[in-house]
Amino acid sequence: MGDPHPTPATPTAAAPTARPKxxxxxxxxxxxxxxxxxxxxxxxxxxxxxxxxxxxxxxxxxxxxxxxxxxxxxxxxxxxxxxxxxxxxxxAAMIFQDYGIYDWKTVLANVRFGLDVQRVPRKKADARARDWLARMGLLDVAGAYPATLSGGMRQRVAIARALAVEPEIxxxxxxxxxxxxxxxxxxxxxxxxxxxxxxxxxxxxxxxxxxxxxxxxxxxxxxxxxxxxxxxxxxxxxxxxxxxxxxxxxxxxxxxxxxxxxxxxxxxxxxxx
Known part of the structure; x- marks a missing residue:
């Protein structure tokens, strides 16, 4: 555990040369x-x-x-x-309040969806989707359907799907x-x-x-x-x-x-x- 009362950062000016994203x-x-x-x-x-x-x-x-x-x-x-x-x-990738994932697709297929749209080869898309499932603690439910998951797990699926396409925003x-x-x-x-x-x-x-x-x-x-x-x-x-x-x-x-x-x-x- 870290310090429960972290030291405030010293305010610093934003870098003037950084072009907005x-x-x-x-x-x-x-x-x-x-x-x-x-x-x-x-x-x-x-x-x-x-x-x-x-x-x-x-x-x-x-x-x-x-x-x-x-x-x-x-x-x-x-x-x-x-x-x-x-x-x-x-x-850009967007994550909604109501998850926005597809009930008829498995967890793995949901996370892979954006990669399929981008025509990423299936082997590479599966590997990247599984990597994000592992990061989100969802690898064990890769073959499950969203209806069997809790609300928190469904939102993790939505986050993994958004980040799997490596969005800039x-x-x-x-x-x-x-x-x-x-x-x-x-x-x-x-x-x-x-x-x-x-x-x-x-x-x-x-x-x-x-x-x-x-x-x-x-x-x-x-x-x-x-x-x-x-x-x-x-x-x-x-x-x-x-x-x-x-x-x-x-x-x-x-x-x-x-x-x-x-x-x-x-x-x-x-x-x-």
Missing amino acids: LRAEALTRSFGRGTRTRFALGPLDLSLAPGEFVCIVGPSGCGKSTLLRIAAGLLRPSSGELSIRTASPRP LLMDEPFAALDAQLRTILQDELLDLTQTTRTTTLFITHSLEEAIVLGDRVLVMSAGPGRIIAERRPPFHRPRTGEVRSAPEFTALKSELWELLRGEVRREAVPA
């Missing part, structure tokens, strides 16, 4: 037309440096998931631009929201260890302030819809870090500060216009 500029998204138009997002500016883990928190309905779907190419912005700088033909939309508190903590710690090893650039949407502080290099706070970035905080902990930061006084102080920033926005979202 993801950049959004004046990004907006609306739905409907005319008098029925609903403005869901923006204008919003955002950038992610290579290898950075950025968490976004905000009230329900503020456009967090809309932002992620634009980044994944599942939605087009109404105005503005979101660009991703990568060398890969499949630069990982997009995660509240992936642990449906899990109980104990399992959620375990998977947070596993994801923390995994992403610190792979250094995959990650944009992570969550309602949990604790989750954001444990995982994030930066925590961005969004306003009530249409969502804009209204604050940024950097958790003051060295990397590599562990889940033990939860017991540090700096953790509690930052969580309280973030909640004060969010409180008014949550109330605004709850009161009809």
Whole structure:
């Protein structure tokens, strides 16, 4: 066990020469037309440096998931631009709250799915899929079907499937929201260890302030819809870090500060216009 009260990191400036892996500029998204138009997002500016883990928190309905779907190419912005700088033909992989895995495929076939789409030779695809199953502690259930697995195991399958294609950017939309508190903590710690090893650039949407502080290099706070970035905080902990930061006084102080920033926005979202 490490020190239960890790020494806070000394704040350092971001490297000015690092070109962003993801950049959004004046990004907006609306739905409907005319008098029925609903403005869901923006204008919003955002950038992610290579290898950075950025968490976004905000009230329900503020456009967090809309932002992620634009980044994944599942939605087009109404105005503005979101660009991703990568060398890969499949630069981003997305992990959803509801797992998004196929019930009719085995665990191995689910994890291999993106590799099959990329036409990776079967022998190589199987080897890479099994490697990720081993990393996620799932090798023993490679031949099982998702219906036989617990919620935590299914989410591990979803994470393994996303990382097996070796994406340059990982997009995660509240992936642990449906899990109980104990399992959620375990998977947070596993994801923390995994992403610190792979250094995959990650944009992570969550309602949990604790989750954001444990995982994030930066925590961005969004306003009530249409969502804009209204604050940024950097958790003051060295990397590599562990889940033990939860017991540090700096953790509690930052969580309280973030909640004060969010409180008014949550109330605004709850009161009809």
